[in-house]
Amino acid sequence: MSNTISVTLTVNGKRQSITAAPDTPLLWVLREQLKLTGTKFGCGVGQCGACTVHLNGEPTQSCLHALKDVDGKQVTTIEGLSPDTSHPLQKAWLAEQVPQCGYCQSGQIMRAAGLLKQNARPTRDEIIHYMSPNICRCGTYVRIARAIERAARESGAQS
Amino acid sequence: MKNVIAKKPVNAGRRRFMVGAAGLTFAVAAGAPALQQLLVGTAEAATGSVKLNHWVTVFTDGTVAIMSPAAEMGQGSLTALPLIVADEMDADWAKVRIVAAPPDDKLYGNPAFRYLQYTAGSATVTGYFNNLRQFGAQVRYVLLDNAAQHWSVPLAEVVSEPGFAVHPKSGRRLSYGEIAAFAKIPAQAPDVVVTPVDKAQFRLIGKDVPRVDVAGKVNGSAQYSIDVQVPGMVYGAILREPMEGAAPENIDDREALAIDGVLQVVRLKYGVGVIAQNPWAAFKAKKALKVGWSAQATGRGFSNDKGYAQFAAIAGDANIKGVAWETAGDAPATIGKAVTVVEGEYRADYAYHAQMEPLNSVAAVSAAGCEIWCGTQSQTVAVTAVAQALGLPETKIKFNGMLLGGGFGRRGNRDVEFIVDSALLSKAAGKPVKVMWTREDDVHNGRFRPLYVNRIRAGIDDKGRITAWHHRVVSGRVLAFMDPVRYKTAQGRDNIAMRGTELPTYDIPHRLAEGLQQDTGIRTAPLRAIGVGQNSFANEVFMDEVAAKLGVDPVEFRIRQLAGTPLARRAKHAIEEVARMADWGRKRQGRGLGLAYLDYSGTQMAGVAEVSLARDGRIRVHDFWCVIDAGIAVQPDNIVAQTQSSIVYGLGLALTERIDIVDGAVKQSNFYDYHVPRMSDIPNIHIKLVQTRNHPTGAGQMATPLVPSAIANALFQLTGVRLRQQPLLPERVLHAMAEAGVSLA
Numbered sequence: 016m017s018n019t020i021s022v023t024l025t026v027n028g029k030r031q032s033i034t035a036a037p038d039t040p041l042l043w044v045l046r047e048q049l050k051l052t053g054t055k056f057g058c059g060v061g062q063c064g065a066c067t068v069h070l071n072g073e074p075t076q077s078c079l080h081a082l083k084d085v086d087g088k089q090v091t092t093i094e095g096l097s098p099d100t101s102h103p104l105q106k107a108w109l110a111e112q113v114p115q116c117g118y119c120q121s122g123q124i125m126r127a128a129g130l131l132k133q134n135a136r137p138t139r140d141e142i143i144h145y146m147s148p149n150i151c152r153c154g155t156y157v158r159i160a161r162a163i164e165r166a167a168r169e170s171g172a173q174s
Numbered sequence: 175m176k177n178v179i180a181k182k183p184v185n186a187g188r189r190r191f192m193v194g195a196a197g198l199t200f201a202v203a204a205g206a207p208a209l210q211q212l213l214v215g216t217a218e219a220a221t222g223s224v225k226l227n228h229w230v231t232v233f234t235d236g237t238v239a240i241m242s243p244a245a246e247m248g249q250g251s252l253t254a255l256p257l258i259v260a261d262e263m264d265a266d267w268a269k270v271r272i273v274a275a276p277p278d279d280k281l282y283g284n285p286a287f288r289y290l291q292y293t294a295g296s297a298t299v300t301g302y303f304n305n306l307r308q309f310g311a312q313v314r315y316v317l318l319d320n321a322a323q324h325w326s327v328p329l330a331e332v333v334s335e336p337g338f339a340v341h342p343k344s345g346r347r348l349s350y351g352e353i354a355a356f357a358k359i360p361a362q363a364p365d366v367v368v369t370p371v372d373k374a375q376f377r378l379i380g381k382d383v384p385r386v387d388v389a390g391k392v393n394g395s396a397q398y399s400i401d402v403q404v405p406g407m408v409y410g411a412i413l414r415e416p417m418e419g420a421a422p423e424n425i426d427d428r429e430a431l432a433i434d435g436v437l438q439v440v441r442l443k444y445g446v447g448v449i450a451q452n453p454w455a456a457f458k459a460k461k462a463l464k465v466g467w468s469a470q471a472t473g474r475g476f477s478n479d480k481g482y483a484q485f486a487a488i489a490g491d492a493n494i495k496g497v498a499w500e501t502a503g504d505a506p507a508t509i510g511k512a513v514t515v516v517e518g519e520y521r522a523d524y525a526y527h528a529q530m531e532p533l534n535s536v537a538a539v540s541a542a543g544c545e546i547w548c549g550t551q552s553q554t555v556a557v558t559a560v561a562q563a564l565g566l567p568e569t570k571i572k573f574n575g576m577l578l579g580g581g582f583g584r585r586g587n588r589d590v591e592f593i594v595d596s597a598l599l600s601k602a603a604g605k606p607v608k609v610m611w612t613r614e615d616d617v618h619n620g621r622f623r624p625l626y627v628n629r630i631r632a633g634i635d636d637k638g639r640i641t642a643w644h645h646r647v648v649s650g651r652v653l654a655f656m657d658p659v660r661y662k663t664a665q666g667r668d669n670i671a672m673r674g675t676e677l678p679t680y681d682i683p684h685r686l687a688e689g690l691q692q693d694t695g696i697r698t699a700p701l702r703a704i705g706v707g708q709n710s711f712a713n714e715v716f717m718d719e720v721a722a723k724l725g726v727d728p729v730e731f732r733i734r735q736l737a738g739t740p741l742a743r744r745a746k747h748a749i750e751e752v753a754r755m756a757d758w759g760r761k762r763q764g765r766g767l768g769l770a771y772l773d774y775s776g777t778q779m780a781g782v783a784e785v786s787l788a789r790d791g792r793i794r795v796h797d798f799w800c801v802i803d804a805g806i807a808v809q810p811d812n813i814v815a816q817t818q819s820s821i822v823y824g825l826g827l828a829l830t831e832r833i834d835i836v837d838g839a840v841k842q843s844n845f846y847d848y849h850v851p852r853m854s855d856i857p858n859i860h861i862k863l864v865q866t867r868n869h870p871t872g873a874g875q876m877a878t879p880l881v882p883s884a885i886a887n888a889l890f891q892l893t894g895v896r897l898r899q900q901p902l903l904p905e906r907v908l909h910a911m912a913e914a915g916v917s918l919a
Contacts, residue, residue: 018434019434035452035454036434036435036452036454036455038454039452039454040454043452043453043454046401047403047409047452047453048452050403051394052394052397052400052401052403053393053394053395054394055398055400055530055531055579056400056532056610057530057531057532057613058613058844058845059612059613059614059844060613060844060845060846062844062845062846063530063613063845065530092394093393093394094393094394094395096393097393100389100392100393105392105393108388108392109384109388109389109392112384112385112388112811112812112815113388113392114248114387114388114391114392115248115249115250115815115816115819116247116248116529116530116531116577116578116579116580116581117248117387117388117390117391117396117577117579118398118529118530118531118579118580119530120391120392121394124392142853143853143854143856144854146853147852147853147854148852149852149853150530150845150850150852151530152528152529152530152580152582152823152850153248153530153580153819153822154818154819154820154821154822154823154851154856155815155818155819156822156851156852156853156856157818157856157859158815158818159853160853
């Protein structure tokens with residue numbers, strides 16, 4: 016007897032059928048089955064945010080969602096944020112030269128994208144509060160905050 | 175425009191580095207069709223089908239491929255080293271393509287590590303700088319010499335512009351790509367002298383070129399070893415010995431093997447491996463293993479408390495002599511005759527690297543040998559360790575160096591156990607295996623900055639100057655454990671534990687630093703800023719204590735104590751400048767200011783922390799000012815970024831980060847009980863980079879040690895209470911205040 020289930024989800028706009036053990040975290044499905052390795056494994060317990068993706072449009076830690084609970088849902092990963100690194104946050108990240116080792120940055124950007132969706136012009140304090148679930152061990156926090164402010168400013172100027 | 179090169183003899187030692195076995199080590203090649211696959215960030219780097227020369231290949235389309243010998247772990251070396259070559263050869267940076275150099279100590283070793291290809295110690299730019307400039311100058315010489323011959327004009331009439339040789343008299347120009355089509359490369363490297371750094375004109379150095387690794391790090395395409403997938407690959411996880419030296423004695427793997435997707439359980443000398451079809455099954459199976467461990471392990475029964483008791487006894491027993499790390503004059507005798515003697519004892523808990531990418535590697539063992547994919551601080555060490563583990567010659571190991579999701583010293587140990595893991599499991603499985611450590615594995619099997627007890631005694635003369643300084647450092651051994659090969663030649667001197675006890679800029683004629691490193695069985699490693707992280711904490715809190723005892727302002731006291739050397743003048747500038755930035759003399763209600771100064775491998779730095787204290791004993795750092803002078807700044811904005819990073823790292827070590835050893839094993843498990851700084855913990859950080867015309871010195875980790883001492887000194891200014899142990903935990907603050915009878919206003 017095989018202890019697996021099959022679910023269907025939409026990942027970066029594409030329908031995917033996945034068969035795996037029901038308790039498999041979404042993180043491992045994305046990384047190892049769908050080969051979307053931009054989403055990173057950091058802690059496995061929702062403490063660091065390296066695995067942040069959007070689930071039905073909301074940023075969340077993909078290590079905390081079992082496959083059995085995501086049937087029919089929409090997932091956006093860093094690979095699906097923009098087709099050509101053109102999202103205002105990605106451009107701001109480049110302009111501010113944010114990444115160092117870079118390992119946490121997909122998660123940081125996906126979390127920041129969640130912030131800007133609900134709050135187009137966040138204050139510095141709102142940024143700090145919202146971004147604190149995500150750890151950057153290289154300590155790029157100063158530049159992350161600056162890049163979010165830049166993205167808010169520059170995408171505001173466009174609209 | 176640059177002027178033409180003088181033809182003068184060069185230092186023979188430098189020439190050997192460039193010439194290597196193949197004559198002048200750059201080549202020309204037609205076209206660049208397959209170059210893409212060699213570029214950094216692809217698994218094929220340095221192993222693809224295009225034959226590149228050892229350092230520079232000039233293609234006929236003008237593309238210039240430059241090898242980068244260092245590991246990229248966020249510090250920016252991947253860009254900074256080729257930039258030095260490109261600047262001196264006057265390449266057009268837009269046409270430069272960077273290629274990760276393959277493992278080869280002879281060709282790519284860092285002169286600062288006796289030509290070991292090892293990225294550590296913030297020693298990359300400083301170690302390679304002269305050789306890379308020299309090499310770049312030789313490439314430029316050859317290109318311009320070919321152009322001169324082509325035009326039949328004297329070489330002295332030819333100059334370069336980025337990517338071009340130019341003959342101003344006739345207005346003729348040839349691109350480097352055009353020259354490559356007909357260039358003859360001499361078998362012997364030309365004798366070329368580069369302009370000394372204090373006179374050199376740079377086109378790229380100091381101009382903030384965007385880092386080449388950053389683009390892939392904002393769209394998920396950057397490749398770390400954990401991202402590698404190869405056909406037929408399965409997944410491994412390893413339950414390791416709870417402490418170094420224990421071995422699995424009895425293994426109950428029935429539950430593990432019953433988990434869907436689990437293929438195999440493998441007994442290893444140091445643990446038990448499981449192999450599964452997917453990572454989740456491997457992790458579950460690892461958890462389900464029941465293993466009895468052998469009793470023999472040095473660390474059994476050890477704990478932080480036992481360590482402190484043992485180390486403090488050694489530190490205080492003058493009959494136990496250590497290994498002299500630094501000696502000048504006669505410190506003990508001078509202290510014996512001093513007008514005033516001050517003494518202090520300082521401690522530090524174990525600290526954990528917490529690089530964001532948990533350790534991992536991928537290996538594919540086959541009849542042909544073994545191919546590995548890993549993020550390592552030493553490419554050559556990785557190859558040697560895997561070859562030894564598999565009993566294969568090194569020529570049978572194919573190495574793929576990947577980006578590192580943080581290093582901080584954790585990935586440079588001689589045995590690279592996290593790489594050997596996948597080689598052993600791949601051999602057992604007969605398939606490629608990706609072995610991943612969970613975060614819990616990474617903490618439980620961590621190799622830490624060791625426990626420390628530092629004792630400093632100083633003698634002070636009747637003018638209030640320190641004349642003698644005796645520093646005894648008792649800690650867990652690091653070098654002997656992390657790199658027995660280097661330790662063999664170190665004559666008992668543990669540089670990882672002892673660095674930072676030397677005081678090159680303070681004018682103290684009698685100095686003795688003694689190393690008393692102990693084998694407690696606890697795993698250790700260099701951790702960002704190595705021994706300087708604790709030894710400088712001891713130094714700078716002690717300096718503050720002496721200043722307070724003498725009733726002298728801490729800024730004034732340090733400046734008075736500085737020597738009159740050029741280096742000390744740079745130190746003085748850093749201290750004065752940081753005091754000015756922080757408005758040092760201005761008292762703040764409910765806040766304290768603290769100063770720390772540090773010479774770290776020649777980099778001059780000073781920092782000031784502004785803190786307040788909550789009723790529950792928690793210290794809040796509101797602002798941190800830092801001045802850093804690392805000589806010539808190859809990538810100035812990146813030095814600022816590294817300094818921001820070092821300060822944030824230092825903040826965690828100062829306030830919250832600690833590992834407890836209980837009966838030889840690690841108590842903490844993950845980020846819920848090992849607290850690293852988050853965005854909400856960060857003070858306002860103000861950095862001033864001072865660019866001076868000196869040989870570049872390190873920048874990657876330099877400011878980390880400033881933070882704990884500056885905070886402790888600020889807490890003293892605020893409360894009058896001294897904290898002498900890292901981290902400055904709330905309970906330690908409250909305890910020290912209660913002992914001193916001080917309460918919060």
